[in-house]
Amino acid sequence: MKFNLRNFVLATAASLTAATAFAGGYGKNSDIVETAVAAGDFSTLAAALEAGDLVGTLKSDGPFTVFAPTDSAFAKLPEGTLDNLLKPENKDQLVAILTYHVVSGKVEAEQVLRLDSATTVNGQDVSIRVEDGTVFVDNAQVLTTDVEASNGVIHVIDTVILPQG
Known part of the structure; x- marks a missing residue:
């Protein structure tokens, strides 16, 4: 993939502004879960x-x-999908989807x-x-990048991404 400096600079500038608002004082001192919860748009x-x-x-x-989907990203799932995934008997499928949103390393x-x-x-x-x-990322648009946490980084996406098969 060709690196485009202009796009990177624009994305980074927007991300820094959004990340500052997103983190709300959390970030490097808070882990990924604490940072997402503090943002208020990740209860799902x-x-x-x-x-x-x-x-x-x-x-x-x-x-x-x-790659953290917002509450509105989860709302885009077909009706009943989330409720079904949250059932204990569907835990393996839920874990497969959630771990599809995580990359090891920063x-x-x-x-x-x-x-x-x-x-x-x-x-x-x-x-x-x-x-x-x-x-x-797959079919999800990245809305905010580089939200710092003590144990990694969050990139906010507008759609829940689903693994193949």
């Missing part, structure tokens, strides 16, 4: 992490990169822009592309 993600017993993992040392926006894909914790690759200066 937090509930899903709790149902999947993944909170402890994302509070550990890491580092992790999380991958900041500058690095993401140079990638065509990244291997997620669930073992499958997400595709990464830039269209007209906008970054996409």
Whole structure:
């Protein structure tokens, strides 16, 4: 993938502004879960992490990169999908979806822009592309990048991404 400096500078400037507002005083002193919860737009993600017993993992040392879907991203799922995924008998499927949003290691926006894909914790690759200066992970648009946490980084996305098969 060709690195486009103009797009990177624009994305970084927007991200720094949004990240400052997003983190609300959290960030480097708070882990990924605390940072997301403090932002206020990730209650569905937090509930899903709790149902999947993944909170402890994302509070550990890491580092992790999380492509975090907002509450409105979860609302885009077909009616009943989220309720079904949160049932104890569907925990394995929920974990597969949630771990598809996590990459081991800290991958900041500058690095993401140079990638065509990244291997997620669930073992499958997400595709990464830039269209007209906008970054996409699979079919999700990246809204905010480089939200710092003590154990990694969060990139906010507008759609829940789903692993293949």
